[in-house]
Amino acid sequence: MSYKFIQMSDPQLGFYASRHPETEGIDFEIKNLSKAIEITNKISPDFVITTGDLMQDRLASNHVDIIKKMYSDLNCKYYFAPGNADLTNNPEFDDIERYKKRFGLDHQSFYHMNSQFIILNSCVLQDWSKVSGEDSKQIKFLEYQLQNSKKNKSLHKFIFMHHPLFGTNPEEEDGHMVLPKVQRKLILNLLDLYKVSAVFTGHWHANNILNYKNTQLITSGPITFSLGEDPPGIRLIEVDGDKFTHEYIEL
Ligand SMILES: [Fe+2]
Numbered sequence: 001m002s003y004k005f006i007q008m009s010d011p012q013l014g015f016y017a018s019r020h021p022e023t024e025g026i027d028f029e030i031k032n033l034s035k036a037i038e039i040t041n042k043i044s045p046d047f048v049i050t051t052g053d054l055m056q057d058r059l060a061s062n063h064v065d066i067i068k069k070m071y072s073d074l075n076c077k078y079y080f081a082p083g084n085a086d087l088t089n090n091p092e093f094d095d096i097e098r099y100k101k102r103f104g105l106d107h108q109s110f111y112h113m114n115s116q117f118i119i120l121n122s123c124v125l126q127d128w129s130k131v132s133g134e135d136s137k138q139i140k141f142l143e144y145q146l147q148n149s150k151k152n153k154s155l156h157k158f159i160f161m162h163h164p165l166f167g168t169n170p171e172e173e174d175g176h177m178v179l180p181k182v183q184r185k186l187i188l189n190l191l192d193l194y195k196v197s198a199v200f201t202g203h204w205h206a207n208n209i210l211n212y213k214n215t216q217l218i219t220s221g222p223i224t225f226s227l228g229e230d231p232p233g234i235r236l237i238e239v240d241g242d243k244f245t246h247e248y249i250e251l
Contacts, residue, residue, distance in 0.1 A: 005045045005049065005237050006048045006234055008050040008051075008235075009052065009053070009223065010203070011050065013054070014063065015056045026063065029224045035251045037073050039249060041074065041075045048076060048077070049081070049160045050071075050080050051160050052123075052161070054067050054086055054103065056085055058088065064102045079119055081107075081121070082106050084126065084163075086123075087123040089127060091130065093130075096131065096134070114154055115157070118141075120161040121161070122161035122163040124138060125163070126180065139190075142187065143190055146190055150194060157195070158199075161200075161201055162202055163177075163178065164201040164219045165187060195215075198244070202220055204221075204228065205227040207230050208228075223251070235248050
């Protein structure tokens with residue numbers, strides 16, 4: 001049983017101009033996202049999951065229309081996870097509702113070819129101070145879905161969210177770049193308990209790949225301006241039975 005899918009991350013319309021004051025607008029991201037969509041359609045994956053930060057300015061409603069229009073050119077299904085630029089660094093319930101109206105569910109799960117795909121809202125795991133209970137809702141949702149996948153004998157469980165769990169060390173300190181330890185520990189325990197195949201994240205605008213016990217933690221570079229060594233790109237994941245491989249494709 002083989003299939004393939006694409007992870008995109010951080011199209012973040014307007015990010016380039018925010019870091020280059022001599023420019024304005026979203027031309028940089030439009031060019032890269034168009035190329036990402038063109039490459040993806042040539043690969044013809046089963047679906048695409050984008051791990052957050054769709055736009056730099058969450059209040060720019062015309063950017064919502066542009067994102068929706070461009071993604072509708074994909075020849076396959078596509079799913080989004082919310083990022084901090086979409087919801088803010090300390091989201092409120094209104095931010096979550098606005099996101100859901102624009103882009104659909106902020107967390108969801110689906111099965112494909114005997115694998116389970118779980119998309120989380122990591123923004124409320126990063127800061128839940130204004131959305132009390134939303135953090136534990138995400139953890140309960142994850143645990144419930146993983147229990148289901150065990151019952152269903154899923155070959156793979158893949159998790160997608162915006163924020164990486166950690167950069168190099170599971171004990172590293174809290175910060176803007178990674179999920180806080182209190183939430184990180186809960187998720188790491190579940191990864192181990194349910195033998196999750198991989199967690200795909202973004203947010204760093206750079207590639208970073210490491211392992212936690214039996215789980216690969218894969219942070220992928222952005223569609224917008226890269227802050228890492230690799231240029232902007234997308235990630236192709238190919239699953240063949242109980243094995244999977246992945247490669248970063250530069251735009
Ligand atoms: Fe981000």
